[in-house]
Amino acid sequence: MGMETMTLSSLTPGPVLGGIVFVTALLAPGILYRRKRKSVSSPAPFPRDVVILHQASRAPYAPSLSPFAIKLETYLRVAKIPYENVYDSKRGSKGKIPWIEYNGESVPDTEFCMQFLREKRSLDINEGLTPEQRAVARAFQKMVDEHTYWIMILFRWIYDETKEVINLAGWSILKVKIVTYMAGKQTRDQGVGRHTQEEVEAILDGDLTALSQYLGDKQYFFGDTPTEVDCAIFGQLSQLLWHLPNTAVPKILTEKHKNLVDYCERIKTNFWPDWNSCITHGDLKLK
Amino acid sequence: MVGRLQVGEGNEEALVTLYQIGRAPNSPSLTPFAIKLETYLRAANIPYKNDHSGKKSSKGKFPWISYKGKPVADSEFCIEFLNKERNIDLNSHLSEEQKGVGRALQKMVEENTYWVLVLDRWLYDKTNGVCIAFKIPSIMRWLPRRKFVGFAKKQGIGLHSKAEVEQILRKDVKAISGYLGSKKLLFGDKISQYDTAVFGQLAAMKYEPFGGMAGGVIDEFPVVCAYLDRIKTELWPDWEECNTGGGTRQATK
Secondary structure (H helix, E strand, C coil): CCCCCCCHHHCCHHHHHHHHHHHHHHHHHHHHHHHCCCCCCCCCCCCCCCEEEEECCCECCCCCCCHHHHHHHHHHHHCCCCEEEEECCCCCCCCCCCEEEECCEEEECHHHHHHHHHHHCCCCCCCCCCHHHHHHHHHHHHHHHHHHHHHHHHHHHHHCCCCHHHHHCCCCHHHHHHHHHHHHHHHHHHCHHHCCHHHHHHHHHHHHHHHHHHHCCCCECCECCCCHHHHHHHHHHHHHHHCCCCCCHHHHHHHHCHHHHHHHHHHHHHHCCCHHHCECCCCCCCC | CCCCCCCCCCCHHHCEEEECCCCCCCCCCCCHHHHHHHHHHHHCCCCEEEECCCCCCCCCCCCEEEECCEEEECHHHHHHHHHHHCCCCCCCCCCHHHHHHHHHHHHHHHHHHHHHHHHHHHHHCCCCHHHHHCCCCHHHCHHHHHHHHHHHHHHCHHHCCHHHHHHHHHHHHHHHHHHHCCCCECCECCCCHHHHHHHHHHHHHHHCCCCCCHHHHHHCCHHHHHHHHHHHHHHCCCHHHHCCCCCCCCCCC
16 A cells, blocks of 8 residues: 655645745744843833832732732732833733833842842832741742642643633733643643642642741731831732632632631721722723 | 661562662662662562663653552652552651752752762773773774763753852752761651652762762761661661672672
8 A cells, every 4th residue: 555755846826825824823923922032121201219010900809910019019019119100011021020110220030120120219128027037938939929820720721621711801812822822831841730639638738738837826927017028928929819719729719728818808908999990890991 | 766678578579670780889779769779679678679671661761660560760660659559658657848948959969969979980980980880992982072071061951060069069068968967867866758758869979979079078067977877777787798799799789
C-alpha cells in the first residue's frame, strides 16, 4: 500500500493561502496582546506626591480580578498614601499590571512598589516587627503570592467551567480561550497543574490551614494593626473568597477556616468602606 | 537529631525505592527535591534504596518513590504517604502556629527561592556547570536553557534583572537566618519535616554553586551556613560517597 508523500510541489496555492490566514488569525491576538507591553507615562499632569496606580478595571465581586492590584491598593490605604487609579491596559516595564508612577518615576512589581514607597515616603508599616516576625512575614507573603496564587489560577481558568466572574467582567470569548490555554500551560510548567483537582484542593487546604493557624484569633497577622503581609494575604484571599463562587473554595474557607473569612471582612470594613462602589456586580459601565 | 542510613537492612519488601537522577558533582543530587526527600528518609529512619535509572514519575518529574509495589509521585506526596504508612510525624513537637510558619517557609523556598536556583544554573552561570553535569553537548545546551528560563519567565521571577533576582534571594535567605536566630534547627533541637525541605533547596545552592551567584549569597549568612553544615554532618556523614567528586568518579552510594 503506497503512502502519498506531501512535497512542496504538490501544494496548491488555495490551501497554502488558507493555511497562512489560519496561522495569522491564531497568532495575531497573541502578538497584539504582547505589543501592549510598554510602560508609558500618563499624559495628564498628576499632583505631586500622589501615587498613580495603573490597574485593570473594577471587577464583579472584589475591586479587581488581580490579587496583586488589591494587595497594592490595600497597602496604599493602610499606609494612608494618597493615590489615584488609572484603569487602563498599559503595562509596566516588566509587562505586567499593576504598576505605579510617583513624581515622574515608574515602578513595576508590587513588592518593588512597596519597597519604593517605603523609601520615598519614609514610612514603614512593618516598623516594630522583630527579625523573627519579618522572617515569618516574608515566608507567608511568598507562600500566598508564589504558590496559593497558582492554585487560584487553576480554579479560575481550568476547574470553574462556568467562568461566571470572567463573563461578568466582560472578557471576549477569544481572550478567555487564549488565557485559558496559557493558564493551563503555565500551571503545568509551575508544577501545581500536574496534580488532580482533588490533590490541588488538599494542597490549597494546606496553605489555608497554615494561614489560619498563624492568624489564630488575632486581628491581623502580627497583632492589632495591619502590616504589609496582611495586604498580600488579603489580596489572594479576596479572589478565593469572592471570585470563585461556583467552586469548592469559598466553602472550604467558610466551613474550615472561619477566622480567615472574618479577617477578610475586617480588612474590607476597615480599609474598604467604599467596597460597594469599587465592585461592578457585572455592570460593565461601572469602573 | 535522629538519622542513621539503613540501606539494605531489614525486609526488602518494606524498602522504599527512591527514583532519582543520579549523583551530582558535589552534592547528592542536581534536583533539590531529591535532596529533600532523601534527607527526610534519613531523618525518619526509613530504609531505602536508590534507583538512578531515569524512570520518570507519573507526573513526569523526579524524584518519586515506590513502596510495597505502590508508586507515588511528587516529593511532598511521597512524604505524606510514608508518614501515613509508617506512622511517622517529624512535626509532632511543633505547635499549630509553628506548623503554619513551617509550611510558609517551605513554600517560600520551594516556590520562590527554587526559581532563583533555576535562573542561576541555567542563565547566570557562564561556566555551564549544570549542562556539563548533565552531560549536555554544547550545541544542545540552548534547548534546556530556553525551556527553564521560559518557565522562570512564566512564573514571574524571570522578568527581573539579575541584580533584582539576587536581592530576592538575599531576602529569602535573610528570612531563614532571621527565623533560625540562635536555634540549632528551625524549631529547636529536633529536626522537623520543614527542615528537610529548607535543607534541600539551600544545600543545592551552597554545596553545588557551579559558577553562579547563589552560593555566594548563602555564604553571606553564617547562621544559615552553620545550619546547613549541621544537617549535612548529622544526616549525611557519607556525603562524599554520594557525589561524583566534581565529576571525576562514580559515586559509591
